Amino acid sequence: MRLHPLLYRRSLEEFLKEDLGHGDITTLSLGLSSKAEAVVRAKEPLVVAGIPFVVELFRILDPEATFEVMRGEGEEAAEGDELLRIRASVDALLMGERTALNLLQRLSGIATLTKSMVEAVRGTRATLVDTRKTTPGLRLFEKYAVRVGGARNHRMGLYDCAMIKDNHIKAAGGIKKAVEAVRKGIPYTARIEVEVRNLEELEEAMEAGADIALLDNMDVSTMRKAVELAAGRILLEASGGINPQNIREVAETGVDYISAGFIIHHAVWKDINMKLL
Amino acid sequence: MRLHPLLYRRSLEEFLKEDLGHGDITTLSLGLSSKAEAVVRAKEPLVVAGIPFVVELFRILDPEATFEVMRGEGEEAAEGDELLRIRASVDALLMGERTALNLLQRLSGIATLTKSMVEAVRGTRATLVDTRKTTPGLRLFEKYAVRVGGARNHRMGLYDCAMIKDNHIKAAGGIKKAVEAVRKGIPYTARIEVEVRNLEELEEAMEAGADIALLDNMDVSTMRKAVELAAGRILLEASGGINPQNIREVAETGVDYISAGFIIHHAVWKDINMKLL
């Protein structure tokens, strides 16, 4: 799902200003203004994510900039592969380089890790999804990278799906009452997910008419029972401590979704550089 | 170096709004408003960074919130240690929880990794510093976490120190000419750093009167020669591919500073949670 620049252009401007402050004092002192070509290259194997943001970012700095994309979103690149060529004024290239790479490296790191975990569940019923554990200010970008990596998104925030947790349940006086109260308050188009810790609570959630049950830190044998109990009447999402080591085992329990903050909070940057020719 | 809330309050508001969108539909549907207490706890060993931001964030949501800090900035916490107690309205706690933890986990991850690499160079002449490889939009926060972890900051952006790289040198026609041109353009209070790839360039940088030489991806034996050649007349910064494995060896060459993007782009989140009592 590509994003319209209206959704992120302002953010890119803020990112650039964070680095530029009162100006790139080195580049501007040299009065550079000729056109040049730069090549962005992978320095290690990776899944590419973020090229459209890089393109927009350099357009902000130089509206006449032109681009040639060698590796599109979601494609794999080997060490040394060219991802993108940019033709723009030298000062635009030098001013935007670091911010562009910071974003591209971060997002490609997420897409690469995501893809490896997507591969790990291939052939099972389970779909890998993300969580709300994202870097503050970057959710739109990081959830985009998750999609590029082949996983799907969980809710985008506190606003687009109801999620009833233990504190809500306690406050409402039980799962049933919580689901009823929430159903009245939210847009009718929104789904209701309930966090359950055991089969009794799963039962209750189903009876209350919840759409999704989040199996919170359950062991795999309980998950298997949950799958049996649910029998397709409610969507099941496994969650809690998912990582590359345990995800396959969880997927094989038959749950519908596995949510993993890991693909974002344990992603490190991929090495990518940019050189002027 | 603590930051004044004026510098980050607007960012925190944006972070909260990113998660809240048109509202926390679950919590608000339940009409929760009683006071409650929450405890923030380390789930693995870590160096704490970010508590002042968490405090300010909950003040935004509930101006009457009160706080008890158990582990201050830069302190180590063991698994299970309480870091902070917050007394606020339930809905403020539930709305702010995820955003607060996302920031705290990220920053504590950076501080913890930073501290381990600071330890690695203890006893040498070298000081660990960061780079401009920071998450877009979070530089103020991430560079703060680096300081909390015991390292120092390199320049904050393109604006507060001149850094002359190979493209600048090419454009200006040599190191000497580049330094001269830059010196005229920048605030007189700003230092000039020159990226050098070998001893000849280091020599040139010194002759040109540069304040700092960045030894770009040099092997350690060349670095040692650079230290000899410089003889204290110019500050030397080692840079390029620094990681926990090689940092000690680099530090022992006698350079003044070692800059490592690694402490930020390879930091993963520390596990921290928040529970309502």
Next chain:
Amino acid sequence: MRLHPLLYRRSLEEFLKEDLGHGDITTLSLGLSSKAEAVVRAKEPLVVAGIPFVVELFRILDPEATFEVMRGEGEEAAEGDELLRIRASVDALLMGERTALNLLQRLSGIATLTKSMVEAVRGTRATLVDTRKTTPGLRLFEKYAVRVGGARNHRMGLYDCAMIKDNHIKAAGGIKKAVEAVRKGIPYTARIEVEVRNLEELEEAMEAGADIALLDNMDVSTMRKAVELAAGRILLEASGGINPQNIREVAETGVDYISAGFIIHHAVWKDINMKLL
């Protein structure tokens, strides 16, 4: 569902600045600053909506302002009934009066009209919901007023529920293909609604696994058949030209939801004034 001030405080400030411009030249010239009490009163029968915004708005102008609410959100008021008393500095009262009333009159107009149409479907299976036909910039407020009036919200925007319309269907090559493509792209927690014009399309939508079918401008006899055909396997929403005259008849077809832009775009302001005592 009450909203946290963080979600609307900035908007209220903008609303005030729109009216204040470079300042209330009349009031400020008189140098008024004493405390006074104002009473907000209904001048015709209405359902109250917007009091929390009025309270926050005067707090922006005078942080020491105090309030006494006589008629809470959703309550009915007769002509002459007091809704709210405000004690604040005279200049705050005079500067905020018009903006506060503009918002309160608009929102109470919506809540009142909504409530009358909610009454009209009482006893049927149908729930009244709103649409995206809201005044630009005021959606959060107007959809809030709809809830206060007793109806529920449809999706809040293009982002929190997928809605497949004829143009999407044409572009994708059929309902089935459209639903499949959309399902892959959206958060898994989001529902998919499909606009259908006849029973064949309804059939297709059900087969494609859509969650909701929007019965677009269907006559009531076709709607009745749709209800039979659906037999509870898909949620049915009637839409198109709903007004106070025809809503009961539509509701009696057995559809689950009726969406009506009318409650917003045909709501006129309720007469409310504010007097200084």
Next chain:
Amino acid sequence: MRLHPLLYRRSLEEFLKEDLGHGDITTLSLGLSSKAEAVVRAKEPLVVAGIPFVVELFRILDPEATFEVMRGEGEEAAEGDELLRIRASVDALLMGERTALNLLQRLSGIATLTKSMVEAVRGTRATLVDTRKTTPGLRLFEKYAVRVGGARNHRMGLYDCAMIKDNHIKAAGGIKKAVEAVRKGIPYTARIEVEVRNLEELEEAMEAGADIALLDNMDVSTMRKAVELAAGRILLEASGGINPQNIREVAETGVDYISAGFIIHHAVWKDINMKLL
């Protein structure tokens, strides 16, 4: 009076973002990007207002969009008449459709109602003007629609004309003192209007040198006497409860201006749709 896009472009972006949130999940999932043509058509008789905003809005979404205007600002359209054709990318058309129509329907509603009341006073001395009773955040747009409908604007806000009301008079100790105090504080280019409830107050206002007297909720026979008393030495504005039924009678009293919030707060949306060809 046309407005420069600098005055409203930022607002249009905010309006679009209100609807788009984190993105149009339906349209973007389908990856639509081909060019298409859309036609905007009146579904009931109306006076057109808002086309320039619609044009700018689609330019924000697609800078290459082109437009053909069939009915310009202030022209009448019959049911079925085409108002505008837009050629742009499909996704831009689908993303902007609702927001564009929401604005166009609202503004055409105001222009249409305004025009009917302008017609009602034709042949009298009176000019119809608006008030500050406008939808918060939309004043610039709504007052523009009033002009398109053939009426004139009253002051735009609290800042561009002084208006002395009873509370000001009480605080200052009489009309004369209030006018004097206000005259000293405001830009000399600004006019002073005084709210008067009877002929004595009108007399006082004239003596104090006010430029305009607002005849506040006077009956028409008193208004007629006010016109006689004023004898052209002060502008007279009738105000309070003006509607299509009573406006002619008021106009025939000989007052100079009649201000009516009715043209805005009782305007409902005109039915307009947009179809992709």
Next chain:
Amino acid sequence: MRLHPLLYRRSLEEFLKEDLGHGDITTLSLGLSSKAEAVVRAKEPLVVAGIPFVVELFRILDPEATFEVMRGEGEEAAEGDELLRIRASVDALLMGERTALNLLQRLSGIATLTKSMVEAVRGTRATLVDTRKTTPGLRLFEKYAVRVGGARNHRMGLYDCAMIKDNHIKAAGGIKKAVEAVRKGIPYTARIEVEVRNLEELEEAMEAGADIALLDNMDVSTMRKAVELAAGRILLEASGGINPQNIREVAETGVDYISAGFIIHHAVWKDINMKLL
């Protein structure tokens, strides 16, 4: 005319951030946080303007700050006089000092120069007013200082009074046509001023019903004739090259207003400092 903080608080925050950037690195490194008292003192004779902004500015930095005002707005201070005492945290005082003084010195400079020119016309019919020649971004503040200095404001911007200049007249085809066209387009409450270069044009402006004539760079003898010709039927404003040397002579011609950009664009800062006790 005092201003409500809502009108300038955001500006003060921006002013502070301009100076603070990523933080006051000196003060914050020292970890200062104790309370201290500072005294603001005139270092040369001046008319005080700007104290309310200084107060609000330090409240932004330290909400607990307290203030004692010794010389209020518009009062004269001699060299060495204390203007204000501030009790706040040391770091707030150090961070805000420069920005506070920059504003206070600039505004007191304007108020002082304004007052001297107000004195120069004392006893004549003329009132001194400012122009739109103000520092970009500071108009609200600078026009405030003009009022503090005892002069009145001309229009605040292009929006609150119509001013017809030669280019408008040419485009419209004469003064009469221009006035008529403008009268239809502007709020009825706004005045119309016409720039005239000679007595013929003044005649035309009066016939067209303009409210004010701006006598553009006329010599004093022509001005005197203009006063005779006008005979109170139109307000006369002398403008163009007014300075302390020629203002009295101009005032004695009998014009109503004299507008002088000089009081702003030739005002230099008054010397004021702040010391911590």
Next chain:
Amino acid sequence: MRLHPLLYRRSLEEFLKEDLGHGDITTLSLGLSSKAEAVVRAKEPLVVAGIPFVVELFRILDPEATFEVMRGEGEEAAEGDELLRIRASVDALLMGERTALNLLQRLSGIATLTKSMVEAVRGTRATLVDTRKTTPGLRLFEKYAVRVGGARNHRMGLYDCAMIKDNHIKAAGGIKKAVEAVRKGIPYTARIEVEVRNLEELEEAMEAGADIALLDNMDVSTMRKAVELAAGRILLEASGGINPQNIREVAETGVDYISAGFIIHHAVWKDINMKLL
């Protein structure tokens, strides 16, 4: 050092909006839209500064505007010299004229005064630099004008160079301790300047390893001794009460830098006008 438009475009928009408010009611009422040519001309001798901002400002109002620059940044112009020709739509020219000139006149005033003081120190060792005494909100622009006038910038704000003043020294317990504490807290790339009042303090500052000593209001004979004492081991900056009369004498003491707020706070606007052809 030229600035990238990203750094100031938003400010220019704000400047324009400050003047435009809800619109240029005169120009817009006349419905002007033809193309015209305007010429910007010096009305007194000056050094030109600000043309790039004027160009960008008119591009905001009319993206098709074209420009011919006759006098570039830093060039001298005599009375009557053309500086710039602009071809744009008439309404853009009329709307932007005042704001463009306000900026250009202010900045040329600064550049002209700066250049005269730069000339005054020609042939000495000293370089003229500015201070943080700049108009709030305009620092980027005013410090740019200082560079155009031939001087260099001191630090841009509290963030890009440490400056230890007497209050810091007192709080830290001496110069040595203050320098040590500050060195640990700031980016390693930042210089440390210490304010010294006499030779003893200068000695201490050198021992503490400060990079720069600010000689605070010293008499010239003490300055001469300071130059001897420093002997090139620390940079010396003379500061306090510098003006055109005393700057040469100060420069001849042998100090490295002379900082003068005078070039900004005593600069008056240069007379520049704009005429439509």
